[in-house]
Amino acid sequence: MRYAIDGSVKLKSDRVFDVVIIGAGIAGLYTALNTDPHCRCCILAKENIDISNSWLAQGGIAAAISADDDPRLHFEDTIVAGAGLCDEEAVDVLVREGPGDVKRLVEMKVPFDLNQYGDLQITREGGHHKNRIVHAGGDATGRETVKALAYLASQKKNITFMPNTLFIDIVTKDNSVTGLICKTEDGYELISAKNIVIATGGIGQVYKKSTNPSIATGDGLAAALRSGAQIRDIEFIQFHPTGLWSPTSEDRSFLISEAVRGEGGLLKNKDGVRFMLGTHELNELAPRDIVARAIERELAASGEDHVFVDITAKDREFLEHRFPTIFNECLKRGIDISKEWIPVCPVQHYLIGGIRTDLHARTAVNGLYACGEAASTGVHGANRLASNSMLECLVFGRRAAEQINASVHIGVYEEAELPKIPERKHVRLDYKSMRRELQQLMNDYCRVIRNEAGLTYALGLVTAIRDKLENVFEDNKEYFEMLNLAALAVEIAEAALARKESVGAHYREN
Numbered sequence: 001m002r003y004a005i006d007g008s009v010k011l012k013s014d015r016v017f018d019v020v021i022i023g024a025g026i027a028g029l030y031t032a033l034n035t036d037p038h039c040r041c042c043i044l045a046k047e048n049i050d051i052s053n054s055w056l057a058q059g060g061i062a063a064a065i066s067a068d069d070d071p072r073l074h075f076e077d078t079i080v081a082g083a084g085l086c087d088e089e090a091v092d093v094l095v096r097e098g099p100g101d102v103k104r105l106v107e108m109k110v111p112f113d114l115n116q117y118g119d120l121q122i123t124r125e126g127g128h129h130k131n132r133i134v135h136a137g138g139d140a141t142g143r144e145t146v147k148a149l150a151y152l153a154s155q156k157k158n159i160t161f162m163p164n165t166l167f168i169d170i171v172t173k174d175n176s177v178t179g180l181i182c183k184t185e186d187g188y189e190l191i192s193a194k195n196i197v198i199a200t201g202g203i204g205q206v207y208k209k210s211t212n213p214s215i216a217t218g219d220g221l222a223a224a225l226r227s228g229a230q231i232r233d234i235e236f237i238q239f240h241p242t243g244l245w246s247p248t249s250e251d252r253s254f255l256i257s258e259a260v261r262g263e264g265g266l267l268k269n270k271d272g273v274r275f276m277l278g279t280h281e282l283n284e285l286a287p288r289d290i291v292a293r294a295i296e297r298e299l300a301a302s303g304e305d306h307v308f309v310d311i312t313a314k315d316r317e318f319l320e321h322r323f324p325t326i327f328n329e330c331l332k333r334g335i336d337i338s339k340e341w342i343p344v345c346p347v348q349h350y351l352i353g354g355i356r357t358d359l360h361a362r363t364a365v366n367g368l369y370a371c372g373e374a375a376s377t378g379v380h381g382a383n384r385l386a387s388n389s390m391l392e393c394l395v396f397g398r399r400a401a402e403q404i405n406a407s408v409h410i411g412v413y414e415e416a417e418l419p420k421i422p423e424r425k426h427v428r429l430d431y432k433s434m435r436r437e438l439q440q441l442m443n444d445y446c447r448v449i450r451n452e453a454g455l456t457y458a459l460g461l462v463t464a465i466r467d468k469l470e471n472v473f474e475d476n477k478e479y480f481e482m483l484n485l486a487a488l489a490v491e492i493a494e495a496a497l498a499r500k501e502s503v504g505a506h507y508r509e510n
């Protein structure tokens with residue numbers, strides 16, 4: 001399928017930009033702020049700036065900025081986490097240029113937490129051998145960073161912001177970008193632009209339980225795929241071991257950050273047994289994939305659907321100050337974490353692979369760039385090191401902007417033309433139950449521990465859903481999202497089947 005819209009759709013086309021950035025998370029905003037002031041830049045967001053993975057990020061941003069650290073040490077930790085599959089050149093760029101971008105954030109007035117001497121407070125997370133994580137608002141790093149960047153972007157004359165706009169497709173001619181199709185509150189639009197940056201974040205909604213918000217339907221990846229870009233390493237999906245378990249189904253799972261275990265939180269089953277003991281030398285602080293698998297095995301053996309994090313050894317005052325977001329969210333649900341264990345289970349969290357890019361965020365389509373969680377720069381290999389993702393948004397977002405600034409197309413006006421698109425049968429479908437069915441299949445057969453039979457079964461069913469949707473059309477957001485979710489579920493199941501060995505976040509039982 002080349003275009004998700006149908007031939008009957010009427011498009012308005014009176015906007016032209018040098019670059020359109022799809023996404024107002026950290027990747028999209030930082031890219032926009034690095035564009036040349038002469039570059040007419042537009043940022044699209046599905047809803048507003050407070051709905052994204054960036055907004056939810058808790059722990060912080062990793063960079064070798066302390067006196068006793070060195071980018072080479074950050075390089076080594078990243079390579080070890082990536083289980084031998086990292087692109088070393090990309091990792092080198094990330095760790096060497098990252099400290100400069102974090103310093104830029106300080107200049108941009110991101111309110112990072114400071115120590116008693118007024119210097120940046122730098123902490124450590126799983127897999128890092130040095131303290132190198134900067135954070136803001138205690139456990140609200142993403143929200144504080146997005147707020148600061150969005151404010152700056154709103155002050156720039158060359159940047160237009162279009163919230164509540166659904167990006168649908170990339171328009172190309174001879175493998176070069178000429179524009180894009182989107183839907184605003186006023187209807188469909190064809191926007192002319194020679195450069196497009198996909199910064200649409202993750203794909204969490206492919207799964208039943210995810211820390212990603214309901215907008216994370218992988219629209220950017222699916223549109224890039226339709227336009228001829230390549231998807232790489234999409235079988236590597238990071239499951240966070242400790243999503244907050246809920247007795248009812250939720251649009252997104254609340255995250256109990258690894259930092260809670262970093263501060264002494266213990267993983268226990270319902271009988272109080274610490275099942276991580278003897279599983280790994282770091283016990284509860286073993287790498288995420290190992291903890292997630294240990295929990296899955298514990299759940300399979302016990303028949304339960306959750307285990308617990310016990311942080312009751314810390315007093316209330318400490319917890320309220322160190323983890324204000326987590327403390328208050330749990331309290332809202334009736335759990336006082338200073339007195340009670342927190343119920344948790346593994347949930348989808350992060351897309352390690354994505355749209356294949358080079359060191360300048362370029363894809364296989366001329367004028368099409370990708371950065372942030374939607375991109376596969378190669379820095380994460382088979383597993384992401386904690387807090388490297390926001391750093392990747394910054395480094396490769398800036399690199400995309402630098403490449404676009406140097407583009408010969410800046411300031412050249414050319415209206416995009418849409419090729420003739422065939423009409424499909426118009427239908428009305430129940431997308432809610434279709435989405436639930438797909439999420440359940442991916443949850444059951446394509447999660448932490450996978451096997452050939454389960455993957456083959458799921459692939460057959462998600463392919464049938466995708467094929468059904470590709471043959472019809474309905475003029476609503478739910479149709480486009482479901483089409484994209486199904487296309488990505490097929491990609492994930494196919495890639496997971498194709499990779500026979502267990503490596504990093506991809507674990508095959510057989």
Ligand SMILES: Cc1cc2nc3c(=O)[nH]c(=O)nc-3n(C[C@H](O)[C@H](O)[C@H](O)COP(=O)(O)OP(=O)(O)OC[C@H]3O[C@@H](n4cnc5c(N)ncnc54)[C@H](O)[C@@H]3O)c2cc1C
Nearest residue numbers: 023024025026027046053054059060167201372373387390
């Ligand atoms: C709960 C949680 C905690 C995390 N903690 C950390 C952490 O401590 N450190 C770390 O490094 N990483 C962390 N991560 C991961 C990190 O936050 C993300 O990988 C990163 O912020 C992604 O940023 P992004 O800009 O690529 O995408 P996002 O921030 O997800 O932004 C995506 C944007 O794309 C827009 N968009 C999507 N589809 C469309 C469409 N069809 N049309 C128009 N717009 C669209 C959305 O509206 C949104 O503005 C965490 C993630 C989660 C979910």
